[in-house]
Amino acid sequence: MLLYFHIPFCDSKCSYCAFNSYVDKFHLKQEYMKALKKQLEFELKRCKPKKESIKSVFIGGGTPSTVSPELYKEIFELISPYLKKDVEITSEANPNSATKHWLEGMRALGVNRISFGVQSFDEKKLKLLNRAHNPNQAIEAVKNAKKTGFENISLDLIYATLGDTKELLQNDLNLAFSLPINHLSAYALTIEEGTAFESKPQMSKEQLEITQWLFEEIEKRGFSQYEISNFGTYRSVHNIGYWEYEEYMGVGAGAVGRIANKRYYPQPDIEKYIQNPIDINTEELSDEDIKIEKIFLGLRSIVGIDKNTLDKQEIQKADLLVQEGKLIFQEGKYFNKEYLLSDEIALYLTS
Known part of the structure; x- marks a missing residue:
């Protein structure tokens, strides 16, 4: 079984982001994490996972690094008996909020894999995407994760953005592979409804030739492709679990879970979720x-x-x-x- 936590707080709302995330709800962090614990208790009773049966945990968002390790402590205590001995525990993080203190605190809780939302090392492109960090912060964050003791480090890059050239993407790859990573996710920019880019469809410009070239360049560096957007010398247990159609619990506002033929959707609105974290819609799959x-x-x-x-x-x-x-x-x-x-x-x- 897999376990996913959704943290809906963000430092900035990226122009392409359609995820359930907010930049103006930071005052609700403590209440939200208490509600998260309540839903987790409910899910553990409903799903009845066996001792040491959870093979991977993924903390996504939003931006998990906007929440201090102290607020995650009770969550980790609750799931501890259900975790396999070799469990993969991943947390997403943004370079500007993943401080050395945050990295040390998460590692002490048991997180053993970090996935950085870097997107690019090009300053102009980062501003275009409305990212909250600069290239130097991204480089330092990855190095700090390695110094803190993380062996499994991933970063995301975005391509197919208006203004992308082979030179820009090559520079992104050169910098990415100069860092101590063993996994890379490369995502084509897509224009989603309700995003800042919705009214600017020209911002997404995928060229098949450049996409194929990019994938070949990544593989040349020794990172084998194991899914359309994922490459590495390390393959994420959590990612593969989804693709193998394993059951997973989804905890948090806007998370999704699936047990057998039922998919579960917790309330996406933060305030409503805090009021009643077990108000969960169910979809039956044929x-x-x-x-x-x-x-x-x-x-x-x-x-x-x-x-x-x-x-x-x-x-x-x-x-x-x-x-x-x-x-x-x-x-x-x-x-x-x-x-x-x-x-x-x-x-x-x-x-």
């Missing part, structure tokens, strides 16, 4: 819903699709793609050779 999700997730990652997941007609289509060299069939599973075509292949199989 067998067809689950199959389609497994196909889409499998094709965009190293997980692949189990042949038994597909019906007769879908198997015929998949076998045709194997003959054409677009899929690989090994040990009862279909694997995608070209992640950038994953959605198109999934639509072909399921239409």
